[in-house]
Amino acid sequence: MTEVKNEKKARVEVSQSLIRRARAVDNIWTVVFYLVALFFLLLLFAFAGYVIIKGFTGAKPEMFRFDRNGVGNYFFNTVYLVFLSLLISVPIGVMGGIYMAEYAKDNAFTKFLRIAIETLSSLPSIVVGLFGYLIFLVATKSQPNLLVGAICVAILSLPLMTTTTEDALRSLPPSYKLGSMGMGATLRQTIQSVLIPACVPRIITGVILAAGRGFGEAAALLYTTGSDTNIKWNPAAWVNPSLNPFNPLRRGGTLSLKIWTSFTASVGAEDVANLSSAILMIMVLSFSILAHYLEGRIKKKMGDTK
Amino acid sequence: MSEKKATSAKFYVHDLDLFYGSFQALKKINFQIAANRITALIGPSGCGKSTFLKTLNRMNDFVEGCKITGDVQLDGRDIYTSGMSEIELRQRVGMVFQQPNPFPKTIYDNVAYGPRIRGVHRKSELDEIVETSLREVGIWDEFKDRLNKSALGLSGGQQQRLCIARTIAVHPEVILMDEPTSALDPISTMKIEDLAVEMKEKYTIVIVTHNMQQANRISDTTAFFLLGELIESGPTQDIFLNPQNKKTEEYITGRFG
Ligand SMILES: Nc1ncnc2c1ncn2[C@@H]1O[C@H](COP(=O)(O)OP(=O)(O)OP(=O)(O)O)[C@@H](O)[C@H]1O
Ligand SMILES: [Mg+2]
Numbered sequence: 400m401t402e403v404k405n406e407k408k409a410r411v412e413v414s415q416s417l418i419r420r421a422r423a424v425d426n427i428w429t430v431v432f433y434l435v436a437l438f439f440l441l442l443l444f445a446f447a448g449y450v451i452i453k454g455f456t457g458a459k460p461e462m463f464r465f466d467r468n469g470v471g472n473y474f475f476n477t478v479y480l481v482f483l484s485l486l487i488s489v490p491i492g493v494m495g496g497i498y499m500a501e502y503a504k505d506n507a508f509t510k511f512l513r514i515a516i517e518t519l520s521s522l523p524s525i526v527v528g529l530f531g532y533l534i535f536l537v538a539t540k541s542q543p544n545l546l547v548g549a550i551c552v553a554i555l556s557l558p559l560m561t562t563t564t565e566d567a568l569r570s571l572p573p574s575y576k577l578g579s580m581g582m583g584a585t586l587r588q589t590i591q592s593v594l595i596p597a598c599v600p601r602i603i604t605g606v607i608l609a610a611g612r613g614f615g616e617a618a619a620l621l622y623t624t625g626s627d628t629n630i631k632w633n634p635a636a637w638v639n640p641s642l643n644p645f646n647p648l649r650r651g652g653t654l655s656l657k658i659w660t661s662f663t664a665s666v667g668a669e670d671v672a673n674l675s676s677a678i679l680m681i682m683v684l685s686f687s688i689l690a691h692y693l694e695g696r697i698k699k700k701m702g703d704t705k
Numbered sequence: 706m707s708e709k710k711a712t713s714a715k716f717y718v719h720d721l722d723l724f725y726g727s728f729q730a731l732k733k734i735n736f737q738i739a740a741n742r743i744t745a746l747i748g749p750s751g752c753g754k755s756t757f758l759k760t761l762n763r764m765n766d767f768v769e770g771c772k773i774t775g776d777v778q779l780d781g782r783d784i785y786t787s788g789m790s791e792i793e794l795r796q797r798v799g800m801v802f803q804q805p806n807p808f809p810k811t812i813y814d815n816v817a818y819g820p821r822i823r824g825v826h827r828k829s830e831l832d833e834i835v836e837t838s839l840r841e842v843g844i845w846d847e848f849k850d851r852l853n854k855s856a857l858g859l860s861g862g863q864q865q866r867l868c869i870a871r872t873i874a875v876h877p878e879v880i881l882m883d884e885p886t887s888a889l890d891p892i893s894t895m896k897i898e899d900l901a902v903e904m905k906e907k908y909t910i911v912i913v914t915h916n917m918q919q920a921n922r923i924s925d926t927t928a929f930f931l932l933g934e935l936i937e938s939g940p941t942q943d944i945f946l947n948p949q950n951k952k953t954e955e956y957i958t959g960r961f962g
Contacts, residue, residue, distance in 0.1 A: 572806070574802060574804060574806035575806065575808060575809075577767070577802065577806070578802065578806045578807075578868070579808070579818070580767070581762065581764060581799070581802075582818070582819045582871070582872065582875060583791070583792045583794070583795035583796040583819075583823075583875070584792075584818075584819075584822045585792065585822075588822045592818065593810075593818075596809070596810070597808070597809045700855065701809040701810070701855055701857065
């Protein structure tokens with residue numbers, strides 16, 4: 400009798416120690432993951448901090464100006480180019496994603512499309528730049544301009560927008576669609592009024608990534624936008640459309656091109672390159688933070704507590 | 706053709722066969738659903754209750770490889786062959802699902818959804834529809850101060866009643882409910898049952914349930930399905946007190962233990 404009891408006790412103790420062991424292993428892994436996260440956070444801070452500090456310590460006041468010598472106009476060009484490219488890539492990408500998720504039949508054509516999208520997503524940006532140069536500049540006998548650059552950046556981010564939208568739609572609970580169709584809504588109404596609004600937070604994430612890529616893009620713009628800029632902010636000068644900052648059909652170098660040309664050009668231009676890098680860094684960071692904040696707000700409004 | 710068949714029933718189903726691919730899920734179903742009554746569909750899991758319910762507003766159209774033969778008439782018009790659009794059909798025959806499925810929108814926008822997709826956009830008109838629909842399901846006082854809050858933040862019972870309000874906002878004639886209370890607590894279940902009984906004055910209700918007491922409490926007619934066949938149907942009291950078919954009796958008594 401006592402033996403049985405002892406054995407039972409022993410078994411209980413074994414399982415207790417097993418649990419303790421499992422807990423310990425669990426804790427160790429938690430620590431490991433925290434360390435890895437911390438490492439990446441430090442890396443990001445160190446990198447961003449280095450670029451920003453180095454950029455601003457070497458900067459002279461005139462470099463901040465929005466004129467021929469400053470980087471201000473390049474900053475504006477960067478923002479404007481990314482804006483234009485999103486104007487193209489977001490609607491087309493979202494529509495492509497809707498097509499792939501809701502309309503595409505499971506057939507050879509769809510398979511082909513999928514391969515095409517995947518290929519497009521791994522296309523080197525210099526190739527897209529060259530494509531833009533040959534098709535939109537050489538073939539149409541045009542001068543380098545922002546719009547062509549924006550088209551190239553849009554082409555580069557299209558696969559991302561498409562797959563983000565498609566994945567977002569596919570991950571929605573089927574009950575949304577059934578609920579809406581069950582009330583007599585058409586598929587188009589269902590997509591427009593229920594499914595896409597529910598996907599907005601994820602689509603915003605896609606837009607952030609696309610914009611981030613656009614901010615830093617250089618290779619695709621090398622042949623397409625021209626690397627310098629001579630825009631004027633005095634409206635009187637806009638009788639010459641190539642000086643109007645808001646004209647998308649004018650030349651316009653971006654910050655990343657400025658970094659590239661400053662380094663390869665004369666000595667002493669390095670400070671300009673560093674400052675450009677710092678500004679680019681700040682842009683990408685603040686855009687990303689802003690977008691995540693927006694995403695969070697929208698999710699909260701929809702009651703998604705995930 | 707049977708198109709013209711005069712019948713007082715809301716739904717008239719004749720020789721309905723349904724196949725999922727090569728699997729026959731419904732076999733020669735003949736059934737009538739009376740207007741302004743609650744009809745309960747009972748039977749063991751997998752017997753075809755949901756399948757049958759979904760044929761009534763063509764939700765099976767979304768299932769690939771689903772083939773249907775036979776007649777299903779709504780007020781004497783065949784819903785599959787008479788050229789009635791699914792859009793019109795589903796407005797007249799609304800559906801409430803097993804899992805409450807409010808849209809990730811505000812309470813107001815959930816109820817206003819149906820009217821909006823039918824082109825109602827005037828604020829005053831929508832306000833009125835939202836209020837009357839919520840009143841009708843008895844949640845206006847509970848919700849009137851938070852119409853602009855997300856529907857996803859509500860409890861399951863509240864969500865289900867909101868879904869009913871969303872369905873009646875477009876004034877359907879028939880409401881199909883597929884185990885509407887199986888995911889809810891007893892109190893919410895009771896509220897929905899009471900609601901269903903109140904609503905039958907205005908609507909024809911078809912409800913699938915696994916809960917024998919529920920069928921007994923609220924339904925006027927009960928239909929027992931087994932392996933894709935309609936075994937027996939009739940006034941609920943007769944089915945429960947005096948079932949004609951042995952299988953019906955076994956199922957019902959088996960449930961009560
Ligand atoms: N989309 C589908 N494709 C193939 N077979 C299906 C499909 N939906 C249901 N079935 C089959 O049809 C039969 C009836 O299913 P149905 O969902 O109508 O049963 P049910 O009576 O509602 O069951 P439950 O009480 O579990 O909800 C089952 O054998 C099921 O496996
Ligand atoms: Mg079912």
